[in-house]
Amino acid sequence: MARPRRLNSLTGMEGFGRQRMEFFILGPVEARRAGVAADLGGAKQKTLLAALILAGGWVISDDRLSTLLWGEAPPTTSSAQIYTYVSRLRKQFGDEVGIVRRPPGYMIRLGDSWLDFQQFELLTAQYREELRTGRYPEAARHAREALAFWRGPALAGTTEFLTDAELPRLEEERMAALEGRIEADLAMRQAARIVPELTRLVAEYPLRERLRVKLMIALYQVGRQADAVGVFHHGRLILKEELGVDPGAALCETYQAVLEGHPSLDPRPAPLIAVPPPPPATEVPAMLPPDIPDFVGRAEHLAEVCGPRPPDSADRPPVFLISGMAGIGKSALAVRAARSLMGDFPDGQLYADLGGNGSERVAPEDALLGFLRALGLPDHAIPADRNERIRLYRSKIANRRFLILLDNAVDERQVRPLLPGGNDCQTLITSRRTLAALDGVHLAEIEVLDTGESLEMLGAIIGRARLDAEPDHAVRIAEQCGGLPLAIRIVGARLIAKRHWSLSRIVDQLSEADSLDGFVLGDLDVRSRVEYSYRELPERERAAYSELAAAGLSAFRVQAAAKTLGVTVGLAEKIVESLADASLLSMDSVYQGREPVYRFHDLFMMFAKEQLA
Template identity: 45%
Template sequence: MDFRVLGPVEAHRGGLRIPLSGSKVHTVLAALLLARGRVVSDSRLNFLLWGWEPPATSGAQIYTYMSRLRKLLGEEVRIERRPPGYLLQAPDSTVDLLEFERLDRLGRAALARGHHQEAGALLAEALGHWRGSALANVTEHLAEAELPQLEEARMHALESRIEADLALGRHEQLTAELTGLVARFPLREKLRAQLMTAFYRSGRQSDALQSYYEGRALLADQLGIDPGEALGSTYAAVLEGTRGPGPGGATRLVPEQDAGGGAPDTLPPDVDGFVGRDAEARTLRAQLAESAAGRGPRQVLVTGMAGVGKTALAVHVAHAAAGDFPDGRLFAELSGADGRPRRPREVLAGILRDLGEHLGEAGGAAPASGAAADRREREELVRLCRARTAGRRLLVVLDGAAEGRLLDPLLAGLPDAVVLITGRARLTQVTGARTTALAPLGDAAAFDLLAATAGRARLLAEPDAADDLIGYCGGLPLALRITGSRLTARPFWPVARLAQRMAVPQNRLRELSFGGLDMAAALLPSLYALPAPARAVLARLAGIGAEPFPAHRAAGRLGTTEATAEQWLEQLVDGALLDLCGVDLRGRPLYRFHELVLLFAATQPAPPRDQPRSAAAR
């Protein structure tokens, strides 16, 4: 028997839900389960069912509810009358709350030992037992008595999991999640401090400071207090670029050498167990060495669809190239957590701060008073960047370029630096840049990457299931890392169990979300970058299949001409949501969707039949 209280109260036998009707029956079952093997008194049951005014027949009604539960739950569950109340005994059953608490304890212990990857996996699995608001179908009396402590336990586990992820260098993936959490829980100071840390490590100092100012104002207005130690110390650390507070020690906000005045290094940590891109890594490493020696273009570009591993490759190569750039290595995100491009002056201001430039309070992030003022401010930041980087052997990684025109002021400010750029599409504005286009991994490399996370012996013990998982991930490193993390967090699962869950196409993207990594979320910026009519095209083509197809086949689905369909398909190619994979016998281009893109497209709302219009009609 499987009991669940971390969501609607439910009982399952053999994977099938047992039908329980009415909030009173659910309340009685929840009260017995929450007692954890102790007797629940009649007076306690009276209060949880009816509050301070139970009916005269309350004893008889409770007896009826108990009898109904005994009949529904069967012999493997014993509900006994133990004066002054009732006791539930189910030694061979599981309760999601007890499993959550066990995993939470193990995760916190691993975190205290500094085993961050183990802690993150355990805490993520613990949080996976939650299916929404706990006790969702019980009386208000039980919810008011038990829900606050359950929600607090959930929040503590969530904060601990985020702490582990921050220690693993996952600040970029955390910014969107933390932004949403702080919006929902604006007075939780630890969450706000974690958001500030994630912003700062992502080169977004102005956003970190803005979050602090908003939190300070809320605490003053609503509670009449100042920020506590965690939030105040994190604020000081952001300002000083030194260390910030953390449980059991200090949380590093910037690299060690920066605090001591050495060459700046704001690269994220290298990916653990980096595998699968040896040839591309060697090529990029050689290109950076040539650029550093003045024998090649100053810009190097890495392109590919979402989840293909552009950032991981760029960071790995940048770490390997440390010896070629003794004056420092900087990292700047060009897109925000919502996938929208950041303003060039905001990026320039962040680079200048990393180089030790003391800017004004706005630092280029606040809106200017007009277009002319905005242009002047940007030009001044470009001038400062040129002055601070002149003659220095410096590597700058610009991650997530979405629009080539937004790169112009950045590259103008970094003429002497070597710039490694990642983006979903080829950027024609980066004149002369050598481009490495990443394709999904082959099966052998995908196996190596999955084995690096989940364990080679475990995969070799179930080769067919391992092959299925690799196929479902479609060669995307992000999907493979999520899959491997799921297996690591469930050491007693057969590999075939996860393969069976991912075999259902409608479930696959849901399974590819774990521990702060989410395949569908990674594809969202590519979707948002498209004009609305092109998004409609993507939704219409969700059922076209993963085999190569010509434009005239798409035209039939879209109800338009072949020429118009080809215009829309080219927009999807430019947006890295569709591949050109060859030509047919008549020399016409063939297109192919990645299967995960098709599953993602199927989740998008279908447009009206008279959409989209042709590109010429827009």
């Protein structure tokens, strides 16, 4: 058996960092670092890890994980036990591997870790292309290397519920690789060598017709025509007895060819069984998220972003930054603007959520990987080095017209590598911060919706008739939401879920709660969105934020903040500006004068007071 090559998971080149985590699922489930096995615990913990790996970066819900761990009768403490398994695995892997909580479940980010199944898939794609183009020696070698990653039955050491769900798929991929290697061997006149192996495989998998076809061809090529006919008849009998079916077309056609001595059975410089070509690379990437149907207002900002380029933008790409507090609708505005501009950028639209809304921060090199894949590059053609990726990305989009949307950016360092190098593209960025250090950025700061826009949005969600039936309470809901689109969307979604509720009932609930508990539904949660900005602050600013809220300073100047906090005016200004930079305070445009006035949003003030509890 060929010794498996370790391929870099990003470049396809040989070699890998000795200190990387290595994960193994094509055999006993294991994890190692520098050859030392990690303590993965028992079958349940290994099952959780393997299930997350097989999800390929997608979220697996708690319900699905419970089924894979305990079947149809999970314990009442299943959620707590899953959390415990996740915590133990996190301790084993450190910061290199992230197991992330994403409602309604968990996902895993392997980063630069090595995974045997990923190496198998890379080599599988390689040998299939070589088969298709008639490069049989290379195809046989790469298929053998792919199969060498298997160390026994896949997912060994996990629950029967996971193996029942996932092992058939993995086993099918292994068998397909085995059949591909045999096909290449037959094309290279190796029939005599592989007849014993094929005889054993057909006995082991008697219902697998593709193996039987290859055994018939191999026997024919070594002059055993009668034996080839016997293999067909034996297979037909088994299929009839076991499944009650007749042989498939491929088996029947091969039988007829053997009887006729057809030259198509002879070794020849073309694949014996047609391998479909890989799907063509997407020529025009279209990565934008769907538009928001209940989007309202923002006409001035749309005109600013979608209007003609400013006169001073001739020598650089236009970069528009949409900034504002959590839940203000930055992403919705950016998507609406991007979709309005699609016709001006025929080469495609690229999109990346950079994680600045409370999800995991995305490294620029990971975002570049997604962009380069969308541009049609296979993984083995994408360099691992960050700077090389930047150069390749900018080369690929040079002299072409792309629209690039960088959503939920954290800071300037994250954004700069993703900016195009020419002046033919347009970049839209959303961030809670103003990212003032970016060169030549055009800033659009958005504010809360007014009462009319709030009512228009609420009506678009719950229906205008329901809104008009209780106009006074509708206005009260708009006031309680403070014009924050996220809050309006949550309240509207709650009313949709409870169609028998009156508007007055939810008004009373929000009034009685006097907290943010009424502004959460599923993964829509005002508190968690604000908390992300809050937790990013230094301890001094966090304490000051709560103190200002506790003092009832809904709108204030720096001097009032200094008095409340018991610090100098200079230090108070530094603290308050830091809060404003994080979009936890807004600049009040109502008050005029030399000194700026800072304002709490009502829901943000609720959050700040909660932190004192």
